Structure formats: C-alpha cells, structure tokens
Amino acid sequence: MPEEKGAKKEAKEAKFTSHSSKTNSKQSKKGELSEGSTKRPKTRLFLRPLTKSGMPPSTREVKEAQYGYVYGVSGPVVTAEKMSGAAMYELVRVGHNELVGEIIRLEGDYATIQVYEETSAVTIGDPVLRTGKPLSVELGPGIMGSIFDGIQRPLHDIAQMTQSIYIPKGINTNALSRTKQWEFIPKQSLRPGDHVTGGDIVGIVYESALVKHSIMVPPNACGTLKSLAPKGSYNVTEKILEIEFSGDVQKYSMLQVWPVRQPRPVAEKLAANYPLLCGQRVLDALFPCVQGGTTAIPGAFGCGKTVISQSLSKYSNSDAIIYVGCGERGN
Template identity: 50%
Template sequence: MSKGVIKKVAGPLVIATGMRDANMGDVVRVSSQRLIGEIIEMHGDQASIQVYEETSGLGPGEPVESTDSPLSVELGPGLMGSIYDGIQRPLNKIMEKTHSNLLSRGVEVPALDREKKWEFHATAQPGEEVEAGDILGTVQETTVVEQKIMVPYGVKGTLKSIQSGSYTVEETIAVVQTEKGERPLTLMQKWPVRRGRPYAKKLPPDMPLITGQRVIDAFFPIAKGGVAAIPGPFGSGKTVTQHQLAKWSEADIVVYIGCGERGNEMTDVLNEFPELKDPRTGESLMKRTILIANTSDMPVAAREASIYTGITMAEYFRDMGYSVALMADSTSRWAEALREMSGRLEEMPGEEGYPAYLGSRLAQFYERAGRVISLGKNGREGQLSAIGAVSPPGGDISEPVSQATLRIVKVFWGLDAELAYQRHFPAINWLTSYSLYLDDLEPWFNKNVESDWMETRQNLMSLLQDEASLNEIVKMVGMDALSPQDRLKMEAARSIREDFLHQNSFDEIDTYTSLQKQYDMMKLVYEYYKQGTKALKEGADINDLVKLPVREAIGRFKYVKEDQIGQEYPKVKEEIIKEIAPLTGKED
C-alpha cells in the first residue's frame, strides 16, 4: 500500500508526494478524514488526485493512502430501487447514519447492504464446468426484477459446491475449483467503472426501442442498443422527455443519472419516480429503476465519475439478458466537470476551454451501449440503449459538447425553445432532428406493423418539409397567394403537427401510443390529403375542404382507447371519403 503526504490543494485537485508505488486510476483516501479520491495523473513520485468530496480545510503535510485498486462499483442484489451519488454511495443509508440531510465528508457506507439476507435459488449443479458469465442461480430482488447471479469475469473451473438458501452479499454461495486453487463466490461482484464489461459478440441494431412517443417511434426511432442525444435549451422539455422514455420505453431496467442537474429538479425526479406506476407491472417504477443523484452543488469530481458508475450498473443487467435504458441528464454538466479538472491540471485547453480529449471520452461512454450476446456457455442477448441529454449554453448546438456528441450518436432529437413556448410538446423539431437507424429498422417496421410503414412515414415527412418551404412564401405575400394544392398541403401539415406530433404526457390515453395506432393516425391524416388532392382536381373548393367536420374526428383519434382503434379507424376513414365526395359534384 502506497502512502504519501499532501503537497498542494487546488479545489477538488490534491497533489501528493511519496506516491511512487501507486498506480494511475487507484482510489486513495485523503487526510485523516479519509476523503475518497482517484489518481488521474502521475509525475515520478507525485500523484494528482481528484477528490470526490469537499476539500476545504485540507492542508499540506496531511496523509494520503492508496487502496491499490481502481474506482469500482459493487454489483449484486440490492441495486434496484436504490438512490446513489456519483460514486455509488447510498444516499438514504448515509442520511440514516449521519442523521443529516447534507452529505457528510469522509462517511464510509457500503453500496450494498451487508446485513440483508437474500433468497438464492441455485440452478447450476456441483461438478459442472463453469466460466465467466455462466448463471449459478437467481435472486428475486424485487417483484419485477429477478437477478441472475453470474460467475465473475476471470473465473473458470469446476463447480465444487453450491447451495440454495438465505445469504448476505458477502457470504459464500458456491466454490469453484480453478487452476490456481479454490475460489469462493458470493452474490456480489465488483467491477472498475472506467472499463466496459466484456461480451461475446455485438449484434446489429435492427430492432427498435418502442417508446410510445409518436414523434420518436414514427419519425426518429432509436434501435435497441442504440445511442441518442437530446440537446435543447433551458425549459424545452429534456427532463420530461427522459421521464416519458423511462416510464414507457420497452426496457426491463432503467438507470437514470442526474449528472450536475439542479437540486430541485433532481428532487422532483426522486419524488416522482417512486410514485410513477409502472404501466407494465402496475407496481412502482422504482422497482426496476436505479437512480444516481449527483446535483450541481455536489463536488465536481464525483460528477465526472457518475456516468461511468451508471453505465457499469447498466452493463451488469445487460449481461443478464435484460433490455436496459440509460438516461444521462446531462452530459454537458459532465463535460464542465471534465473542463474544470483539466484546467486545474494545467493541461492545454481545446475549444472553449474543454480538454482536447473531450470527444474521445464521450465516445468511450456512448460506445459502451449496444445489443450484445453475453459471455457464458448459453450466452444471453441483452441490450443497453443510452440516451444523453445535452444542455448547450443558450441553446446553441454549435458548441463543442453538442458537436462532439453528434459525431458519435446516431439519433438526434433536437428540442426547440420556440416549439416549447408554443406549448407544443414533445418540442422535438421535425426539421432538424434525424435518425440514422431508419434503414436498419425499416424491415422490422414493415414486417411487424404494416408493410407500408416507412412509405407512410416518408409521405408525412415530405408534407412537413413542403410546409416549411411554403411558410416562407406565406410570410412574404400571405396565404391567399398560394395555389389550392399548396393550401391543402399546409392544412395537412397542420394536422400532422397538431394531431399527430403533439402528444400530452399528462393525458391518460395520449401519453402512450402503440405502433398500430400510430400507423392508423398517419394513414388518416394522409387519407385526408390524398382524397383532398383528388377532389381539387375534380373541381372542389379548397375552403370547403378546410372546413370539413371530419377533420375534428381525425384530431380526436389520438384520444381513442387502444382496444377501440379497430372499430374507430374504419369509421373515420369512411367519413373522410363520405364528406369529400359531395364537394366534387360526383357523389357515389
């Protein structure tokens, strides 16, 4: 164990001498208060340490002690429903221990409860050959999540003994005879946060992550195991969009990282999530959620570690064969922490003061997402989808964090302050957003929903793009200057915006829309445009087409319950044809 003394303190950065035997990335305990820190730079026997706690009151000459192990998280039963800080300290347990609402310095509380007993059901048999990733048994962690207890990475041999029963996370549940001797296994394993967990094979992203949000699923879908960014200015709805994704997306496990967000916003998340009813199980959403709360007033260095802590836990559940959705809110605050530490290390600054390695660090984080086959004899397919919010100053996405993110992610949901001020939510701008997964996902949509799903989507997108061009003419010379055909385009595009893209997350029915209902809604809007175009060619008046009563029925279709869409869709479609026919003078 390497021991040294403090030479210099600069905010969260502490420089210690006498640390020649320590390694880069080691966790250290600083001063007699035993503050937790991590070595981020070495010069001879001098180590630069980022301290994850408040450093006020520290001075030169105080002791520093290395633990000789990297920053790691504890993985095992007890993770679900927990609320951690950026370095996996359980906030509720710290509050119980210190009887304070404030995070005390130097407090040491294990991430997983050491006293609670879990019911372990062994599925492996003594005498079996086991290797990393093989399932030894299961623990029913919550009513919703069953944890699969896996052989840790680096262990291979013959299972000497294993027994079902009640165990704490530290008690031996099995013994494996390896080449180096007997290796006892527990319900818990540790993993260094800055290293991605290994897997057997990465699969192509050809299945969508269904979210029930129409603008996302129909226009800018994300694949299971995909990566997306939500950039947007203050008040444009980043957090609400992430809440909707957490609640409704087809994910078994949700990991929500509040990275440098305002304390009151994080408080809302901590209060709301336990009360949110999981639509899949009827239980509290917290029973399949892990929250990481690292607010803007907490030490800046822990903010930098928080997204790694979160994604390591997400990978652990991915390895069990679950579909995991990770929300990082927001990576801009994480990048600011990176910039502050880089400045204190006196590194050469890059664009806008961010370190030159900003892009590579972001890529390392997002590349840990994916759809994979896990290690082990019977490898399981698991997916980890990462959705990162970006908070560019003043909403300017030309700044470095947004640009570095866009070079990595394949889905861009651009939030627009103007749409938010118009109360159009989700405020995702359909002209600036994009999804690069469309070609990969087209066969899935066409096979599992309707064969012309992508064609219908493209028809609606074309109308919205035409509307944007026509708006320029309307601003200059007014609506009356447009031809009847162009006016019909404007009306159809208005229907798409107001009836299809606008979605009320607080309405019981409108908050979630199945893919079949989304398809029916798109078809109804396009049917009105198609029949209207035909009618115009046959001499119909555009003013009559605009005032048709059926347009209200198209708009209200979003409030039709899922089990009634099969009856309502044909009625509305028939009504469109019935009302347009008399306008041409050729009523059937």
C-alpha cells in the same frame, strides 16, 4: 543571625537527604518487584482515532510506507508527494477525513489526485493513504431500486445513518446492504464436477416481481464446480459457490467488486433489432429509436428535454431504467 542561617541550611540539607533516601528506597522496591514478579509488563496500545465525521476509518493498521503527503491543493485537485510506487487511477484517501480520490497523473515522486469530495479542510502536510486498488463499484442483488452518487455511495442509507440531508466528509459505507436476505434459486442443471467459466449463470435472485437478477460466475474465474448452495435466503457476502482449478478451491458470493474504468467482458453484442417505444407519438413517428441505441436531445431552456427523459423512464418498453443525472437533472 549567622547562627540562624546556618541552622536553616542544615535543616534544608537534612530534608533533601531524607527525600532522596525515600526516592531511592521506592526505586529499589520497584526494581525488586520487577525482578521477582511474573506479571507481564505493561504495553502501550496506539489506536487510530475516529474521523471527524464520527465514522470509523476505512482501513486498519496501515504501514507508514503506504502514506504520501499533501503538497498542494487547488480546488478538487490535490498534488501529493512521496507517492513513488503508486499506480494510475489508484484509489487514495486524502487528509484526516479520508476523502475519496483517484490518481490521474504521476510525475516522479508526485501524484495529481482528483478528489470527489469537498477539499476545504485539506492542508499541506496532510496524509494521503494509498489503498493499492482501483476505484471500484459493488455489483450484486440490491443495486436495482437504489439511489447512489457518483462514487456509489447509497444516499438513502447515508441519510438514515446521519439524520441529515448533507453527506459528511469522508463517510465510508457499503454500497449494497450486508444484512438484507435474498432468495437464491440455484440452476437445476448444474451438478458438482461440471466445468464452469466466467459469465455462466449459476442461479437467479428476484429483486422484485419483474426484475430477475442472474447470479453469474465472476469473469476472472473458471474451473470445476465443487459445490453450489441450495435454495434459500442469503446475504450478498455469504459464499454460495465453490470452484476448483488446479487443486485450488475458491469460494464466491453474490457480490462482485469491479473497477469502474475496466469494461465488463461480453461474449457477444446483440444486434439492435427491436424498436424503443418511448410513449411520445411524435418521437416514435418522426424520430424512431432502437433498443440498445444512443440518442441525443438538444434544445434550449424550457423546451422539454427533461420531460422527454422522464417520459422514457415511465412509459418506454423497457424492463429496467438506469437514470444517470448530471448537473441540473442530477440535482
């Protein structure tokens, strides 16, 4: 019996020795291949995953310093920590679904965020991405005739994209179509070398037979007109205008992105000199309104407040109707 145990032990040691020699030979071969080989070494590629809604994330290659973390959640209000450097009313993306939010309070390293989407899946420790820009809207051809929610997400496009009556969390899409072509008619009196400033009309686009959309120089731009696109079809992102200022040439398209909390500048406010005829004789006779004025319609349930707003949209002497529904009338 002792002789058999000794033989088995020697066999195991021999097997281990042969296995280790094979491993060493393989490692030496790999070392020789890496030293004499001219191939590039393999690199690992780290990619950000898609959001849970199936849409691609809104930002790419974001630095770690641009992230904060969820500290607390109370309904649509989220508190985030490690947010030093953020600004008031800055646009942020909350959680792994990248929900749209806006900073409404800053206190030390903490930020209070108003989230404009459902926050049921947001938990403590989720990332909060700082975008470095305010909540903004897109202005340009195509805005008339569209239906948006409160943060300018196109509801019709989302319904076609998702084939659902519900809006997925964190969905990210353009408010205005990037593929639709618009017939741009440049202003004939403009020539290269003319001085232009913010608000100057450089051309028009007919969004419909009645709606004439004036294409203007952005409010924060001025200088010498370098070139203006000829008459033709363009989408909202194609450059149609070049302005030179102090040797710097800037190119502009028909699309303008503007912060929602910053009023658009105006040259002058027109006087309210024309009546607003709403189509209801009792209102036009007893409660006349003016174009550019403000009215309020108080009343109890079932008195016809919604009917009056619909009547204004259908029959008033207006060229364009912008209907903003909140609460019951928004549903």
